[in-house]
Amino acid sequence: MSKLLHIAALATLLLSTMACSDDSCNGNGSSLPLATFYVGNNQQSISALSIKGIGVPGDSLLASRTTLSEVYLPLRATTGSTSYALWRTAADGTVTVSDTLTLTYKAVEYFHSIECGTMYNFDIQSINSTTHGIDSVVLLTPLITNSRTPALRIHFAASTP
Numbered sequence: 001m002s003k004l005l006h007i008a009a010l011a012t013l014l015l016s017t018m019a020c021s022d023d024s025c026n027g028n029g030s031s032l033p034l035a036t037f038y039v040g041n042n043q044q045s046i047s048a049l050s051i052k053g054i055g056v057p058g059d060s061l062l063a064s065r066t067t068l069s070e071v072y073l074p075l076r077a078t079t080g081s082t083s084y085a086l087w088r089t090a091a092d093g094t095v096t097v098s099d100t101l102t103l104t105y106k107a108v109e110y111f112h113s114i115e116c117g118t119m120y121n122f123d124i125q126s127i128n129s130t131t132h133g134i135d136s137v138v139l140l141t142p143l144i145t146n147s148r149t150p151a152l153r154i155h156f157a158a159s160t161p
Contacts (some may be wrong), residue, residue, distance in 0.1 A: 031110075031121045032072040033103070033144045033151035039158055045069040046088070046156055054083040054100065065089055070150070077107040077120045086154075088133060097133035101154070104128075105144075112146075121145050133157060 037046045047067045053060030053074070062071060062084075075082045082105075087098035105122045112119050122144040127137050138153040 030074070031119060031144050031146050032074055033122070033124070034070060034072055034148065035152040035154050036070045036150045037068065038153050038155045040155075043069060044156075048089045048096075050085075050087050050089065052085045054085055056082075073103070073152075075103065075105060075107075075120075075122050075144070077122075080104060080106070086134070099130045099132050099134045101129045101134070101137065102127070110145075119146065124151075127152070129154075131157075 036043055038044060039046075045067045046069070048065050049068050050064050050066075051062040051071060051073075053062070056076070062073070073082070073084060081102055083100055083102040085098060085100055087095050090096050103124060104126045105124045108121045108123055110119055110121045111117075124139055124142045124144060127139055129137050133156055135155040135157045138155070139151070140153060141149070141151050144151050
């Protein structure tokens with residue numbers, strides 16, 4: 001009987017040790033660039049903003065006429081670039097200003113852990129945008145990992161409605 005109790009205790013200990021992992025799989029498991037929005041030198045929420053992926057199959061609407069100070073921009077590992085349409089609308093629903101943002105990158109396969117498996121990091125090669133409402137885009141870090149730190153600053157023109 002004592003031997004059976006020892007085996008049960010050992011099995012319980014092993015199972016509890018295996019289940020308790022401090023791995024960050026449950027967190028931000030994907031490598032997505034976090035873009036923050038600025039007007040001048042101040043981080044600011046942009047109102048009536050819509051964002052949609054260009055050339056993406058299915059529904060790629062990330063935001064629809066909402067107020068945002070930041071957004072995660074998903075990248076496709078199977079292509080070398082991803083483009084987004086960003087536009088703002090007036091109260092009557094008319095588009096007041098629209099821009100296109102394109103990120104060109106290399107997808108880099110990365111083995112995270114046994115629990116999480118493989119994911120992609122992205123090495124940003126270049127960023128291009130139109131400048132109707134966007135003043136400039138600043139790349140803060142070229143290597144996009146699953147870190148929750150901002151990778152891009154999108155500066156909007158101060159005169160944009």
